[in-house]
Amino acid sequence: MENTNRLPQADILETRQSKLRARPGSPPWERPALVVLLVLTAVAYIWGLGQSGWANSFYSAAVQAGTKSWKAFFFGSIDASNFITVDKPPASLWIMELSARIFGFNSWSMLVPEALMGVASVWVLYITIRRWFSANAALLAGLVLALTPVATLMFRFNNPDALLVLLLTASAYAFTRALEEGKTKWLVWASVYIGFGFLTKMMAAFLIIPVFVVVYLMFAPVSVRRRLVQLVISAVTVVVSAGWWVAIVALVPAANRPYIGSSQSNSILDLILGYNGLGRLTGNESGLSSQSGSTGATGGGMGGNFSGSTGLQRLFNSEMGGQISWLIPAALILLIVAIWLVRRNWKTDRVIPAMFLWAGTFFITGIVFSFSQGTIHPYYTVALAPAVGAIIGMGVEVLWSRREQLAARVGLAAAIALTAVWSFVLLNRSSSWHPWLKIAILIVGGVAAIAIVVGPRLGQRIMMFTAAAGLAASLAGPLAYTIQTIATAHTGSMPSAGPTTSGAGFPGSGKGFPGNFEGGQMPPGMNSTTPSTTTNNTGSAPSSGTSGNSGSANSNSTMPANFKQGGSGGTEKEDTASKQIVSMLQKNASKYTWVAATIGSQTSATYQLASDEPVMDIGGFTGSDPTPTLSQFKQYVSEGKIHYFISGGGMDHGGKFNQMDGTTSNNSTTNGSTNGETTASAAGSNMQNGPMGGSSNSEITNWVQNTFKSTTVDGVTIYDLTQMK
Numbered sequence: 001m002e003n004t005n006r007l008p009q010a011d012i013l014e015t016r017q018s019k020l021r022a023r024p025g026s027p028p029w030e031r032p033a034l035v036v037l038l039v040l041t042a043v044a045y046i047w048g049l050g051q052s053g054w055a056n057s058f059y060s061a062a063v064q065a066g067t068k069s070w071k072a073f074f075f076g077s078i079d080a081s082n083f084i085t086v087d088k089p090p091a092s093l094w095i096m097e098l099s100a101r102i103f104g105f106n107s108w109s110m111l112v113p114e115a116l117m118g119v120a121s122v123w124v125l126y127i128t129i130r131r132w133f134s135a136n137a138a139l140l141a142g143l144v145l146a147l148t149p150v151a152t153l154m155f156r157f158n159n160p161d162a163l164l165v166l167l168l169t170a171s172a173y174a175f176t177r178a179l180e181e182g183k184t185k186w187l188v189w190a191s192v193y194i195g196f197g198f199l200t201k202m203m204a205a206f207l208i209i210p211v212f213v214v215v216y217l218m219f220a221p222v223s224v225r226r227r228l229v230q231l232v233i234s235a236v237t238v239v240v241s242a243g244w245w246v247a248i249v250a251l252v253p254a255a256n257r258p259y260i261g262s263s264q265s266n267s268i269l270d271l272i273l274g275y276n277g278l279g280r281l282t283g284n285e286s287g288l289s290s291q292s293g294s295t296g297a298t299g300g301g302m303g304g305n306f307s308g309s310t311g312l313q314r315l316f317n318s319e320m321g322g323q324i325s326w327l328i329p330a331a332l333i334l335l336i337v338a339i340w341l342v343r344r345n346w347k348t349d350r351v352i353p354a355m356f357l358w359a360g361t362f363f364i365t366g367i368v369f370s371f372s373q374g375t376i377h378p379y380y381t382v383a384l385a386p387a388v389g390a391i392i393g394m395g396v397e398v399l400w401s402r403r404e405q406l407a408a409r410v411g412l413a414a415a416i417a418l419t420a421v422w423s424f425v426l427l428n429r430s431s432s433w434h435p436w437l438k439i440a441i442l443i444v445g446g447v448a449a450i451a452i453v454v455g456p457r458l459g460q461r462i463m464m465f466t467a468a469a470g471l472a473a474s475l476a477g478p479l480a481y482t483i484q485t486i487a488t489a490h491t492g493s494m495p496s497a498g499p500t501t502s503g504a505g506f507p508g509s510g511k512g513f514p515g516n517f518e519g520g521q522m523p524p525g526m527n528s529t530t531p532s533t534t535t536n537n538t539g540s541a542p543s544s545g546t547s548g549n550s551g552s553a554n555s556n557s558t559m560p561a562n563f564k565q566g567g568s569g570g571t572e573k574e575d576t577a578s579k580q581i582v583s584m585l586q587k588n589a590s591k592y593t594w595v596a597a598t599i600g601s602q603t604s605a606t607y608q609l610a611s612d613e614p615v616m617d618i619g620g621f622t623g624s625d626p627t628p629t630l631s632q633f634k635q636y637v638s639e640g641k642i643h644y645f646i647s648g649g650g651m652d653h654g655g656k657f658n659q660m661d662g663t664t665s666n667n668s669t670t671n672g673s674t675n676g677e678t679t680a681s682a683a684g685s686n687m688q689n690g691p692m693g694g695s696s697n698s699e700i701t702n703w704v705q706n707t708f709k710s711t712t713v714d715g716v717t718i719y720d721l722t723q724m725k
Helices: 009-019 030-046 057-068 070-075 091-103 107-130 135-147 149-154 161-181 184-219 224-251 268-282 303-307 321-341 351-371 378-401 406-428 435-453 460-486 515-520 579-586 601-611 630-638 680-689 695-707
Strands: 594-599 615-618 642-646 708-713 716-724
Touching: 030 107, 030 135, 057 070, 057 091, 057 601, 070 091, 091 107, 091 161, 091 184, 107 135, 107 149, 107 161, 107 378, 135 149, 135 378, 135 460, 149 161, 149 321, 149 378, 149 460, 161 184, 161 351, 161 378, 184 224, 184 268, 184 351, 184 378, 224 268, 303 378, 321 351, 321 378, 321 406, 321 460, 351 378, 378 406, 406 435, 406 460, 435 460, 579 594, 579 601, 579 642, 579 708, 579 716, 594 601, 594 630, 594 695, 601 615, 630 642, 630 695, 695 708, 695 716
Parallel strands: 594 615, 594 642
Antiparallel strands: 642 716, 708 716
16 A cells, blocks of 8 residues: 655655755844954954965965966966976965966965955855854854864965865855755856865865765755766866866976976876875875885875874874864764754754765865875864864754753753863963963853753843853864964964964974974984075065974974974964075076076075075975986076076975985984984985985085085075086
8 A cells, every 4th residue: 555644756855945945034133243253354364464474485486476477377386487386286376376466476465365265265154054044053153164273374374275165165055055956057066166176275175075975965856867967967067177277287298388396207197196186195195105115104204293193083183183173072062962853854954964064074074184194284174164163053053942952951061061171171282371261261161061951940041141151161262272373473384373282293383393203303314504594585684593493392403404493373484585695696687597496495485585586496395306307407507597506405395304415514413312413414315315305306416516616605505507616
């Protein structure tokens, strides 16, 4: 006998459409509250941006190049003469370069677009959550995103992550519309945003695709056959929107374009599948593992150690914890309890697909970050911020609207209490930094949690006050970190939000050394003098010297030139070029294709930004790219294309150590340990011929040293490639 209680398929779809629709009506206070949120976010992200100077000089140099050459603009070259590209596709550079072309190239024209991307991300997350949930939920989601410390950091910085977060959040909005209406056009828009996310940070943009596919197959308000057709169209859209630039780069002959940085074969596909693809998961990253022949747990040369040991605990450790994890425990509790409360209506209630969408995004991205053996920096966790904000906003609404149920009140209380305890733990990692704050959060959060459980007995007014106190306690920790991040300059290759924490980070994060470099112990073979500096990256004259390490490295240790020492508050002091060297580079600069060549992107970027002239980056981003070969370099020199060779090398943008020239004579002692002791000749041998540097770099350095006259300027050895010995 036919079951008359079952609805026909058409009725099921109609019911689902009626549930998954935009919520009508808005309270009168909603729009003013949204305006306040966005304005305060803009002020927070733009305030004092100039203090960060060029931020990450590696990408700043590429922006500078893109303002001078449309070819450099298109390919993402680090220099206007188009020797080599940066290690990522150029989409994020395009935004900054267009701004710099309009307003002139300076720190503000480069960083303000990044800050506005943060404001836009908060707004897009708000309108995404608002379609299916209340204004309170949407505003709370946006507020959590705005106050996430790592989000504040990256929306005030010039790495690709700001644009990636905006594009993926916009993709979630379009996907939500697709789930709501079942229209192909919204799936296409979601796919376009993902495609351009690929042109921002390659495979990182594809992590959300499995989530979108599964959720759409489960909840789309159209027939199964139509869902499959729409997903095929979406897949084609992703390929086209991500692949057009890849196809052009692959088809242009190598002689007519710059070398593809961080690839070992001058191939864009090598970059996609290796260094920016599977290499991040396995640790077999192109440019390191291919030369060393081994990877190990550190990810092909220290990669994994930038974020601590792999495992589920990584998001909560001393490297990543203060960046993103403040509200993750609460989000997990709210997620579980909310799904339990609406479980009987899982096919029709908007809560389930929304939670599946954002929770899936969080878990897949979080698992990749937690278990990847390759290079994973703590600031990558900004990709989790929108999902955490969305889950918090939606979860609080579901539980608060059912607060008459004990399970909902217990869930809210547990979320507040656990957040207070975890905030105490995170703040205690910087025990001398506002020590009263962790105590206040613990007390207020504990009292609020207890009051919420017994809420009905206290009355509606006290219940509302208690909820507000619990929310304030939950957000106090990330708010404090955010304020500290805003007040602190962040430069260099490995920025970190918040104050210095014990046992965390790496040079440049201001938090010591990770993994097998904890305690500030340098790898064997690393010693050099740091060149003196007299001008900063904006052209003004600061005091000479370098910042001290706020980690535990002994002050007597010596580091390679351009090796970034962490400043307080998780910053790096960016290396600067002396006025005398800059004057040398600028003299008769028009006669040369590159005014200088040097090993290591941070070194080349520093001199290029200071001189406003192209500088050749030998070895590329990781220092291990096999370009140029010795014969190619000799040809450039014979043709009069390069004026100087600047000796020295250091730690590049990715945190990997480039070879050194071996000309220094200092012995290295780190933190009182003899393990780091070495002779200068050993340093040169280890760094030039070992897995950290390319053999062609060593050959070029040796040839230059043996062939051309040198001079020392402000502690830096410079070879004039037009004057033979």
